[in-house]
Amino acid sequence: MRTAVHEAVQRQVAAGIDVVSDGEMGKPGFAHYVKDRLTGFQGQAAARPFAPRDLHDFPEVAQRLFVSDGQDLPRPPMPINDGPISYIGWDLLAADLDTLSAEVENQSVAEAFLSAVSPGCVAMLMGSTHYHSRRDFLYALADALREEYRAIVSRGFILQVDCPDLALGRHLEFSDVSLAEFRAAMELHVEALNYALEAIDPDRVRMHVCWGNYPGPHHHDVALADILEILCQVHASGLSIEGANPRHEYEWAVFEEIPLPTDKVLIPGVIDTCTNYIEHPETVAQRIERYASVVGRERVIAGTDCGFATMAGRSAIVPDVAYAKLASLAEGARLASSRLW
Numbered sequence: 001m002r003t004a005v006h007e008a009v010q011r012q013v014a015a016g017i018d019v020v021s022d023g024e025m026g027k028p029g030f031a032h033y034v035k036d037r038l039t040g041f042q043g044q045a046a047a048r049p050f051a052p053r054d055l056h057d058f059p060e061v062a063q064r065l066f067v068s069d070g071q072d073l074p075r076p077p078m079p080i081n082d083g084p085i086s087y088i089g090w091d092l093l094a095a096d097l098d099t100l101s102a103e104v105e106n107q108s109v110a111e112a113f114l115s116a117v118s119p120g121c122v123a124m125l126m127g128s129t130h131y132h133s134r135r136d137f138l139y140a141l142a143d144a145l146r147e148e149y150r151a152i153v154s155r156g157f158i159l160q161v162d163c164p165d166l167a168l169g170r171h172l173e174f175s176d177v178s179l180a181e182f183r184a185a186m187e188l189h190v191e192a193l194n195y196a197l198e199a200i201d202p203d204r205v206r207m208h209v210c211w212g213n214y215p216g217p218h219h220h221d222v223a224l225a226d227i228l229e230i231l232c233q234v235h236a237s238g239l240s241i242e243g244a245n246p247r248h249e250y251e252w253a254v255f256e257e258i259p260l261p262t263d264k265v266l267i268p269g270v271i272d273t274c275t276n277y278i279e280h281p282e283t284v285a286q287r288i289e290r291y292a293s294v295v296g297r298e299r300v301i302a303g304t305d306c307g308f309a310t311m312a313g314r315s316a317i318v319p320d321v322a323y324a325k326l327a328s329l330a331e332g333a334r335l336a337s338s339r340l341w
Helices: 002-015 032-036 053-057 059-066 090-104 119-126 134-154 168-172 179-196 224-231 249-257 281-295 319-340
Strands: 019-021 111-117 158-162 205-208 238-241 265-268
Touching: 002 019, 002 090, 002 319, 053 059, 053 168, 090 111, 090 134, 111 134, 119 134, 119 168, 119 179, 134 158, 134 179, 158 238, 168 179, 179 224, 224 249, 249 281, 265 281, 281 319
Parallel strands: 019 111, 111 158, 158 205, 205 238, 238 265
Antiparallel strands: none
């Protein structure tokens, strides 16, 4: 793990990235890792297939995504909650914190962040047979995960909370209900997340929201305009959203109608994480400039749509291409900055 984090940080710095992460190299997946850090997830793996509504409409796409040469691609089992939840992942968390600290100590980077899953994302992907209500499940998760959140911030890192439940959840878990019912579920998820973030300075927190990091049709994705008001209620100063892929690139204009709150900064994706196309730096610059035109040049941090993989061994992007895309991100940001200033 130390070797993998060393390479990830070194290659980010070499690409020109100045807000780096550990690449989540110490985790089997962005959400799967909780089974090793929380009690209550040591039972039988849950039979909860990944079946978003867009893939239901186009089953041949699902075949191409998840089947190769007639065989199902192996996927790490997703655990189900079957007992009381508490945090037990101190040793694994300490390894993450110590490893990244050692790597950034002598690097000229502006900041470093560590990712952690949101209570709502765990509830969406794993479910519970132990807790009798969604609220009880979410608050139990929040009580446990806040230990990880606080530890990350106390070590001087930015905390990135991964919240695909607040967008992907619409066409994965709540596709058969009204938009109003989904928004009500969102508000409960945000309430529990804010509870977990209590006593943490929002300036040390960024939240990532996505519609699912997979190259599917995405024609059932909920519109950003329909959820932005609720997203902005999270006690996090940074809002990371998709903005480079063909389904969501147009949504920079949403901020003309729904202004970004003055206490927040926007981290739009200007690099697509589902294609091996390497974006031209000028494309990156133009995307950044569009966002700057509606929220202000001081409040845009150029980012990627998502991570380049959601779990170990399952990336659509060749690693060398991923770092080339990050280099284009950095070059495009320099171009945009030279014009904006």
